[in-house]
Amino acid sequence: MKKVAIIGVGSSRFGVRNDVNMAELVFEAFKPSVEDAGISPKDIEFLAFGSAGAGVWCEEFLPAVVAAEYCGLTGAGIVRCEAACASGSASFLAAYWAVASGQVDVAAAIGFEKMRQISTSAAMEWIGRAGYYLWEFHNFGATFPAYYALYARAYMDMYGATEEDLALVAVKNHKYGSMNPLAHLQRRITVEEVLASPVVAAPLKLLDCCPISDGAVSIIIASEDKLKELKVDTPVWVAGVGYASETASIGKRPEYLGFKSSVTAAQKAYKMAKITPEQLDLAEVHDCFTIAEIMAYEDLGFCKKGEGYKLLRDGQMEIGGKIPVNVDGGLKAKGHPIGATGCSMIYELTKQLREEASNEGRQVPMRNYLALAHNMGGTGHYCYVTVLRR
Amino acid sequence: MKKVAIIGVGSSRFGVRNDVNMAELVFEAFKPSVEDAGISPKDIEFLAFGSAGAGVWCEEFLPAVVAAEYCGLTGAGIVRCEAACASGSASFLAAYWAVASGQVDVAAAIGFEKMRQISTSAAMEWIGRAGYYLWEFHNFGATFPAYYALYARAYMDMYGATEEDLALVAVKNHKYGSMNPLAHLQRRITVEEVLASPVVAAPLKLLDCCPISDGAVSIIIASEDKLKELKVDTPVWVAGVGYASETASIGKRPEYLGFKSSVTAAQKAYKMAKITPEQLDLAEVHDCFTIAEIMAYEDLGFCKKGEGYKLLRDGQMEIGGKIPVNVDGGLKAKGHPIGATGCSMIYELTKQLREEASNEGRQVPMRNYLALAHNMGGTGHYCYVTVLRR
Numbered sequence: 001m002k003k004v005a006i007i008g009v010g011s012s013r014f015g016v017r018n019d020v021n022m023a024e025l026v027f028e029a030f031k032p033s034v035e036d037a038g039i040s041p042k043d044i045e046f047l048a049f050g051s052a053g054a055g056v057w058c059e060e061f062l063p064a065v066v067a068a069e070y071c072g073l074t075g076a077g078i079v080r081c082e083a084a085c086a087s088g089s090a091s092f093l094a095a096y097w098a099v100a101s102g103q104v105d106v107a108a109a110i111g112f113e114k115m116r117q118i119s120t121s122a123a124m125e126w127i128g129r130a131g132y133y134l135w136e137f138h139n140f141g142a143t144f145p146a147y148y149a150l151y152a153r154a155y156m157d158m159y160g161a162t163e164e165d166l167a168l169v170a171v172k173n174h175k176y177g178s179m180n181p182l183a184h185l186q187r188r189i190t191v192e193e194v195l196a197s198p199v200v201a202a203p204l205k206l207l208d209c210c211p212i213s214d215g216a217v218s219i220i221i222a223s224e225d226k227l228k229e230l231k232v233d234t235p236v237w238v239a240g241v242g243y244a245s246e247t248a249s250i251g252k253r254p255e256y257l258g259f260k261s262s263v264t265a266a267q268k269a270y271k272m273a274k275i276t277p278e279q280l281d282l283a284e285v286h287d288c289f290t291i292a293e294i295m296a297y298e299d300l301g302f303c304k305k306g307e308g309y310k311l312l313r314d315g316q317m318e319i320g321g322k323i324p325v326n327v328d329g330g331l332k333a334k335g336h337p338i339g340a341t342g343c344s345m346i347y348e349l350t351k352q353l354r355e356e357a358s359n360e361g362r363q364v365p366m367r368n369y370l371a372l373a374h375n376m377g378g379t380g381h382y383c384y385v386t387v388l389r390r
Numbered sequence: 391m392k393k394v395a396i397i398g399v400g401s402s403r404f405g406v407r408n409d410v411n412m413a414e415l416v417f418e419a420f421k422p423s424v425e426d427a428g429i430s431p432k433d434i435e436f437l438a439f440g441s442a443g444a445g446v447w448c449e450e451f452l453p454a455v456v457a458a459e460y461c462g463l464t465g466a467g468i469v470r471c472e473a474a475c476a477s478g479s480a481s482f483l484a485a486y487w488a489v490a491s492g493q494v495d496v497a498a499a500i501g502f503e504k505m506r507q508i509s510t511s512a513a514m515e516w517i518g519r520a521g522y523y524l525w526e527f528h529n530f531g532a533t534f535p536a537y538y539a540l541y542a543r544a545y546m547d548m549y550g551a552t553e554e555d556l557a558l559v560a561v562k563n564h565k566y567g568s569m570n571p572l573a574h575l576q577r578r579i580t581v582e583e584v585l586a587s588p589v590v591a592a593p594l595k596l597l598d599c600c601p602i603s604d605g606a607v608s609i610i611i612a613s614e615d616k617l618k619e620l621k622v623d624t625p626v627w628v629a630g631v632g633y634a635s636e637t638a639s640i641g642k643r644p645e646y647l648g649f650k651s652s653v654t655a656a657q658k659a660y661k662m663a664k665i666t667p668e669q670l671d672l673a674e675v676h677d678c679f680t681i682a683e684i685m686a687y688e689d690l691g692f693c694k695k696g697e698g699y700k701l702l703r704d705g706q707m708e709i710g711g712k713i714p715v716n717v718d719g720g721l722k723a724k725g726h727p728i729g730a731t732g733c734s735m736i737y738e739l740t741k742q743l744r745e746e747a748s749n750e751g752r753q754v755p756m757r758n759y760l761a762l763a764h765n766m767g768g769t770g771h772y773c774y775v776t777v778l779r780r
Contacts, residue, residue, distance in 0.1 A: 001492040046633070054472070056445050059528075061519035062474050065638045065771040075654065077633030078772055079480040080472040082444070084452050090469040094484050100491040102391040103631075103662075129451035138449075241493075243436070243467030248455045264465065272493075381455040382468055 004099045005227055005235035006388070007106075008037025008220035009347045014335035015184040016116045017214035022060050023070035026112050026216045029340075030071045033218035038231055039106065041072035044220070046104045049080045050091030050111040051339035056126050058114045067112065077104075084130050084377030085288065087111065088217065088342025089384035095221055096238055105226040111343030112216040123212050130378045132248040145209060145289065147250055147379040149201035152291035154256035156203065159306035161294065163203050167194035168312050169290035170207050170333075173326050177333025179362050184213045184335030208290040213335030217343035219350075234354045239370070240273030240387035242266055246380045257306075259380030262299035266374070266385045270301075273387040275370060277301040280323055280387075282352055282364045284345035286376040287330040296374055297325070300385075324364045327352070342384060345373035353390040366390075394489045395617055395625035396778070397496075398427025398610035399737045404725035405574040406506045407604035412450050413460035416502050416606045419730075420461045423608035428621055429496065431462035434610070436494045439470045440481030440501040441729035446516050448504045457502065467494075474520050474767030475678065477501065478607065478732025479774035485611055486628055495616040501733030502606040513602055520768045522638040535599060535679065537640055537769040539591035542681035544646035546593065549696035551684065553593050557584035558702050559680035560597050560723075563716050567723025569752050574603045574725030598680040603725030607733035609740075624744045629760070630663030630777035632656055636770045647696075649770030652689035656764070656775045660691075663777040665760060667691040670713055670777075672742055672754045674735035676766040677720040686764055687715070690775070714754045717742070732774060735763035743780040756780075 010033030012025055020028065034041055049064035060066050064080040083090035088111030095107040115123055128143045136142045155161060171191055177183040189207060197206040227235055244264035247253060253260075270276065277300060285300065287293035297308035302323050316322035328334050328348040331341060349371040357363040369390035376383050400423030402415055410418065424431055439454035450456050454470040467488075473480035478501030485497040505513055518533045526532045545551060561581055567573040579597060587596040617625055634654035637643060660666065667690060675690065677683035687698035692713050706712035718724050718738040721731060739761040747753040759780035766773050 053445075055443075055516065055519065056451070059519075061446070061516060062472075062638070062768060062771065064473070065635055065768065066522060068635060069638045074635055074637050075651075076635055077483075077655075077774075078473065078635045079484065081484075082470040082472060083454070083468065093467075094469065094471075094487070097484070097487040097491045097493065100493065101487045103487065103490065126445065126451060129445065129449075132456060245455055245458060245464055245466055245468045247464050248452070248459045261465075265467075378452060378455065381452065384467075 002100050002102050003224040004096055004221050004238045005224065006219060006350050007222045007230065007232045007235060008033040009350045010036060010218045011182055011344060011347045012216045013182050014213045014215035014337060018116065022058055022063055022114055023067050025114060025214060026067040026110060027070055029216040029218040030110060033220050037220040043106050044073055044076055044108050046077045046095065046098045046107040047073055048091035048094035048109045049078065050087035050109065050343060051080055051113055052082050052084055052087045053113060053115065053126065054080065057118050057123055063112065083382040085338040086342055086375045086377035086382045086384050087339040088344065089375040089386065092219060092342060092346060092386065093241055093243060093384060096241060099221055099223050106222045109219045109343055110216065111340035113337035113339040114214045115212050115337060116214050136250060143201065145201040145204055148289040148291055149204050151256045151295065152203050155291060155295065158257055161309040163195060164191055165309040165312065166208055166290040167191040169287060169293045170194050172318060173287060173330040173332040176327045176362060177329025179360050180329050180334060183329040183333050184211050185333045204289055210288050210331040210336040213337045215335060215337035215340045217340045217347050219343050219346050234390065236350045236353050237389045238386065239389040240269040242268030242385040244383050248381055250379060258295045258299045259376065259383065261380045261383035262296060262374065262376065265383040266300045269385040269387045275387065279368045280370050280372050281366050281368055282324045282327060283372040283374065284348055285325055285374040287326055287332045288336060293325065300374055319362065319364055327362050327364060342375040345375060346386060349373055349388050353388060391490050392492050393614040394486055394611050394628045395614065396609060396740050397612045397620065397622045397625055398423040399740045400426060400608045401572055401734060401737045402606045403572050404603050404605035404727060408506065412448055412453055412504050413457050415504060415604060416457040416500060417460055419606040419608040420500060423610050427610040433496050434463055434466055434498050436467040436485065436488045436497040437463055438481035438484035438499050439468065440477035440499065440733060441470055441503055442472050442474055442477045443503060443505065443516065444470065447508045447513055453502065473772040475728040476732055476765045476767035476772045476774050477729040478734065479765040479776065482609060482732060482736060482776065483631055483633060483774060486631060489611055489613050496612045499609045499733055500606065501730035503727035503729040504604045505602050505727060506604050526640060533591065535591040535594050538679040538681055539594050541646045541685065542593050545681060545685065548647055551699040553585060554581055555699040555702065556598055556680040557581040559677060559683045560584050562708060563677060563720040563722040566717045566752060567719025569750050570719050570724060573719040573723050574601050575723045594679055600678050600721040600726040603727045605725060605727035605730045607730045607737050609733050609736050624780065626740045626743050627779045628776065629779040630659035632658030632775040634773050638771055640769060648685045648689045649766065649773065651770045651773035652686060652764065652766065655773040656690045659775040659777045665777065669758045670760050670762050671756050671758055672714045672717065673762040673764065674738055675715055675764040677716055677722045678726060683715065690764055709752065709754050717752050717754060732765040735765060736776060739763055739778050743778060
């Protein structure tokens with residue numbers, strides 16, 4: 001297996017981006033990524049384009065080839081990858097394997113989603129289908145927040161966490177979002193505001209949920225051999241990748257306290273990277289709802305089962321704590337353009353590992369130069385974990 | 391790069407399949423493929439699922455995870471791949487690279503599409519978007535047959551081919567479709583019938599166009615190391631893969647006589663396989679419209695530019711001729727469930743290379759045991775070429 005490095009990253013501003021069309025939004029991320037890598041678009045042999053909602057919440061049914069043309073990538077091999085909210089990570093894995101196989105020297109993974117062109121009710125309907133459509137959504141009317149509400153209720157009942165604990169995730173992530181100029185929601189909030197926000201699916205309230213966002217992120221990777229030709233100051237290496245799936249039917253799962261797919265994907269990635277979670281300097285985890293972040297701490301092995309919310313109470317997930325999580329604002333405040341999210345995590349970790357976040361006051365101190373991204377699709381239907389090492 | 395072999399294949403019957411739901415249709419292809427490979431679904435570590443129209447012409451927005459669960463693949467890594475009508479080949483390439491990288495030992499590529507649940511007019515609208523939506527479809531109303539009609543007219547004007555020549559493609563492919571129990575259209579047709587069929591986009595008539603079909607195909611691949619553990623009688627090796635893209639905007643192309651993406655993808659695949667087109671025993675090419683098959687002969691190097699239709703007149707593309715093409719009926723008669731087509735080509739070539747098509751009277755005699763699949767997305771927007779060797 002060839003060693004693979006991240007050599008360039010770029011991100012658009014996240015938010016409601018009716019000021020740009022699909023290709024323009026992608027270009028906003030792509031241009032800085034090739035500049036960062038010091039290459040030309042023509043050097044890119046393969047593009048894996050992560051997007052879930054083509055033709056559904058964006059009018060382009062074939063977004064990959066249109067965006068590729070706008071970026072000067074015409075001629076390259078192209079595929080669109082979809083794994084629901086993990087589409088960005090799926091595209092990163094596809095690009096990674098293209099290079100790791102030895103066939104491709106330079107590849108791009110671009111994550112993209114434009115979700116704000118259609119009505120909120122239409123967007124909600126589509127997100128509601130991110131479970132087992134025919135059975136749970138269509139027959140029982142379960143919306144996407146409802147799935148996570150089941151987990152939140154079960155977790156609170158089992159381990160004694162409270163609605164205030166869930167709110168602490170939102171407060172932390174909004175704090176970092178307020179320090180991130182690319183974030184969709186750049187304002188701090190308080191526990192009281194979260195508790196007083198409208199109930200979406202009890203016990204989850206509006207401020208327990210991530211926003212519906214537009215955004216794009218571009219990651220350029222290259223083989224170790226190619227790196228010798230290029231002038232890359234600080235390559236960030238892909239140390240481990242893990243991937244797993246779970247039953248599509250929530251009703252078939254034995255318990256609602258965590259995601260088996262997260263556990264499996266993380267174990268694979270740790271094994272490949274030959275590390276333990278204690279060695280990580282920071283992590284980006286999939287906080288589409290506040291409860292999801294707490295369960296991720298546990299599924300990823302940052303603490304024992306049922307103890308995630310206690311670490312959070314102690315401030316251990318902030319910069320200076322045991323393991324800072326989502327210091328870019330996470331899905332919760334940076335935003336969640338679903339096809340872009342996985343690449344956005346890798347963008348943030350690359351910047352952090354290169355120690356380039358200090359001008360925003362968000363630089364995590366490095367001990368081992370190791371970081372982890374955890375990206376889920378659906379309600380744990382898909383999970384991708386990536387470990388990076390500088 | 392690890393050597394990769396096809397160890398099992400399975401295909402559903404193609405056609406209007408309102409008798410089964412999405413997961414059942416996939417299972418119809420998957421079950422024989424694992425039996426053919428002599429493995430259990432649990433042996434499959436990664437699934438690349440090719441499908442273009444999730445949520446558009448099939449109600450499941452996340453078809454991959456639902457189909458995977460029905461097939462007993464829950465737990466495996468899963469991604470859905472989309473490259474328009476080349477989605478099946480895109481999934482095969484993703485699965486190939488997973489194994490070629492050395493990370494995965496056994497992977498599946500499943501191609502699927504269920505296009506006949508929605509109205510024909512809705513299906514037509516979606517297929518019309520398989521160009522550059524905002525410009526050519528939305529502003530000029532160009533439908534998908536209209537794009538190919540431009541190519542047909544230009545080709546006929548330049549090289550002297552006639553409408554009868556186009557019809558010969560349909561006649562040949564329907565002949566082989568009539569011999570293939572899995573084909574959507576299992577009846578022979580005559581040149582006169584093609585010429586008398588209703589005009590869709592002049593000079594293309596109804597019988598110049600492939601049907602809109604439902605279908606699924608499953609391909610199981612394994613690494614050379616894994617093959618030693620398994621009892622595989624006749625592995626079929628992936629000798630070469632090629633991939634390329636073209637401008638999304640038809641209006642920007644310099645001429646309408648062939649597809650640059652086909653030429654580039656084929657050259658890459660030949661180079662990797664270290665062969666010339668003369669060595670091929672047979673090919674499956676992307677005949678969504680009759681003109682597309684003739685241009686493919688030339689783009690793939692089976693003959694010089696402008697001579698494809700002459701070979702066809704001579705009967706050289708039939709069994710016993712210079713290079714038999716689409717002896718399963720092709721997209722034209724076997725049908726074109728767009729996410730399934732690329733995998734369907736690989737299914738047919740595997741059966742042919744294993745010399746298992748004689749009971750249907752369609753076995754191609756083998757000289758070099760080399761075969762090629764050519765799968766396009768859009769109007770040459772994407773192209774994937776795969777060379778297989780027994």
